[in-house]
Amino acid sequence: MARDDFGPTLLYVDITNACPIGCAFCMYLPVQGKQHLLLDSRRTATLKRLLETVSRLSISGEGEPLTQMARVLEVAALAGPSQVVEVITSAGIPWKMLERFLGDLEALALARGFTPRLRVSLDRWHAEKVPHHNHLPLIQRALVHQGQPGTTQVAFRSVTTERAWVTSTLGAQLAATGLHHAWSPVHELTAQLLVGSLHIPVTFKNLVHPEQTGTADPLPLEEYLHAIERVTGRPFTFGNLESPRRFAGPDVTVKHNGQVLLYGLEQERTWSLDEPGLDRGRILDALLADPMLRALYSIPLLEIVGHWRRVPALSRCLDSVNNPYWVLKVMREKHGEAFHRVMQDFLVMEAA
Ligand code: SF4
DSSP: OOGGGBOOEEEEEEOBSOOSSOOTTOTTGGGOOSOBOOOOHHHHHHHHHHHTTEEEEEEEOSSOGGGGHHHHHHHHTTOOTTOEEEEEEOOOSOHHHHHHHHHHHHHHHHHHTOEEEEEEEOSHHHHHHOSOOOHHHHHHHHHHHTTSTTOOEEEEEESSOOHHHHHHHHHHHHHHHTOOEEEEOOOSSEEEEEETTEEEEEEEOOOSSGGGTTOOOSOOHHHHHHHHHHHHTSOOOSSBSSOSSSBOBOEEEEOTTSEEEETTOTTTOEEETTSTTOOHHHHHHHHHHOHHHHHHHHSOHHHHHHHHHTSHHHHHHHHHOOOHHHHHHHHHHHHHHHHHHHHHHHHHHHHO
């Protein structure tokens, strides 16, 4: 296993931890506040280096990125040709504001050569909380601007696997406007909404902390992992699963406080945007040097989950936290000793 074996980096930049909405199911609710990502020349240089090997930059947050539009544009301006810049948002702001933001993003996309994309929450839980629902205007705008250079691609994502809610709710809204639409294959975690020649991808995820919403919706962790594997066509490991290479590329997140981490594995290793010279190579070297990180990036997680299942306390964590990117953190926090013991035994067995 060497640096060249890894696929492209996936870079998430969490622009802010502030969100005015406050959903009970939000996995970040306990850590939300009012801190935004601040960039100086050193941090900007680090971000540019990290971006060099990235095909998709996702601007997101422990909060709502569109509360910080100028910062979103500042980060997007670092991207360039052949890169996708995706903003993940509830888009629950007045349509005029959203339209102005899309105009600014598209002007930047044309100047810098990147492809802009808006990935908007679409699920029952967000629908109950966000004050403005802009799915329909977004579809109508995408139809009008379709084919024009620099036009924002639209995608939807549901924080639950409730496919029927999404198809019936959006279907009813489209039908009311007279827009003909169809759903082309609706799989367990993906669907395509077809409106005329417009294709809008929809993705479905397992709800984190379902106990706070009183829903029995989520798939058990193992079923969820199998479903992801059927979508991506490769065994689930940590890392960028959109990788043509043997090993998934690093899935890097920059937090609003400048911390840099591997998504889902922040308890294992962190860096800082302020660290001089930080780049993908340094992150990969750390990943290769650490037996636990190496295992989590190269061994199918389902195999490792089988070992966690043998310890009742860890098994209970797997039952309550059904998201692979969340479960390590919870096991470490609640049953650190047991987790450490199982992983040590597993790594010794793997090395033998
Ligand atoms: S809108 Fe998103 S970031 Fe804000 S509280 Fe809800 S889930 Fe969390």
